[in-house]
Amino acid sequence: MKKLLITRQLPEANLAAARARFDVTVRENADGLTMVEAAQALADYDAILPTLGDQFTAEAFIGDLRCGVLANFGVGYNHIDVEAAGMAGVLVSNTPNVVTDATADIGLTLILTACRRSGEGERLVRADKWTGWGPTQMLGTHVTGKTVGIVGMGRIGQAVARRCHYGFEMAVKFYNRSPKAVDFPAEQVDSLTALMGACDIIVVTVPGGGSNTHLIDADALAAMKPSGIFVNIARGDVVDEAALIAALQAGRIAGAGLDVFEHEPHVPDAFRALENVVLLPHLGTAALEVREAMGQMALDNIIAWEEGRPLPQAV
Known part of the structure; x- marks a missing residue:
């Protein structure tokens, strides 16, 4: 045996x-x-x-x-x-x-949680600090009709894109190193920088390691809209965490949702100190x-x- x-x-x-x-x-x-x-x-x-x-x-x-x-x-x-x-x-x-659908579902979870500030809202209620409903309370980002940018249009990227297009009427753009034909409306753009600047929400789904290490660096994040939301369901090493922390701290982007981290299970204290980032313990396939x-x-x-x-x- x-x-x-x-x-x-x-x-x-x-x-x-x-x-x-x-x-x-x-x-x-x-x-x-x-x-x-x-x-x-x-x-x-x-x-x-x-x-x-x-x-x-x-x-x-x-x-x-x-x-x-x-x-x-x-x-x-x-x-x-x-x-x-x-x-x-x-x-x-x-x-x-x-793993495709389960991971894509977590991607949508992070999009909704980061855009609508629901994690922040739950913490407010649990801390007994909610003072009641008001017209300007905790205003977030409306998801329906926005433009989503997918970094890496493999199985998981396509599953996220389909959910965004069919479920939330979102326009889909994507960056992929090779040409990719998909069976739903989506526009392939020529560069990562162009994608980051053109979209309201960015979702990263590329494999980790190799040439993808720190693919999302300070330059890529600098191309995002100030109102942009960044989501990573790929691998932690795809993102330069120090650059992402700096962008979030400075308000250069509106928020982020992360299911993966560069040195798991270590999560930088700077992330935990930020209200505009959603942190999950690698729940993609859980x-x-x-x-x-x-x-x-x-x-x-x-x-x-x-x-x-x-x-x-x-x-």
């Missing part, structure tokens, strides 16, 4: 399915594997089911490896050096498709049926590897 390491607790249905087929070890520690721990895991286990925060850097793949497959739990895999894995003969997969589907997809890739078949979701 192959030895399988699962680096975080998964839903019970996934653990039962894994234990029915493999000799399973489940880490109790909620922190990600360090590079040293990742290297040891590659030497000790036949297969690993990792996730965000596990440091499978190039250094982890040096030496004698027992592991043949990393079946990542999550669509993003910027915590795995895929090139180094390939050179070491370790296959890598992820869990696309099943629905039981979605997490179960992700876990099963990861297991299906490990089973395919065990049986000598191509990985269905190879990266």
Whole structure:
């Protein structure tokens, strides 16, 4: 029986399915594997089911490896050096498709919460500081009919755009490094700066790591309208957090909604001190049926590897 390491607790249905087929070890520690721990895991286990925060850097793949497959739990895999894995003969997969709608829903949650200041309003009520309704109380941004800009028009970007167009009658613009045809009204613009300046709401959905690291920098944020709302449901490292904090503190943009952070679970104190930013603890796929589907997809890739078949979701 192959030895399988699962680096975080998964839903019970996934653990039962894994234990029915493999000799399973489940880490109790909620922190990600360090590079040293990742290297040891590659030497000790036949297969690993990792996730965000596990440091499978190039250094982890040096030496004698027992592991043949990393079946990542999550669509993003910027915590795995895929090139180094390939050179070491370790296959890598992820869990696309099943996360699309849940992540897009969180994108809409952040748009509405940031625009309508509902998080700020709830804090006001909980603190017993609400003095009653008034015509000018907590005026926010009307969402219907605005222009949304999508950075990265992949599956999740398109799902966000569809919700915005069909649900809120929003005009859709997007920036994508390659030409992209979509089946709903949307305009592709030539540059990130042009997109940032043309839209009322910006939603980032690109993969993390590599050339996308700090894609949203001070220059990109400076191009936004002062009334603009910025939303990130991609990966934290896509955004220069110091530049975003500065823009929010100075009022150069109206607000932000963040589900991801550059050094999770660390969230800069400066974000917590701001009323015009909504902060969520990476809830993008946090629905039981979605997490179960992700876990099963990861297991299906490990089973395919065990049986000598191509990985269905190879990266």
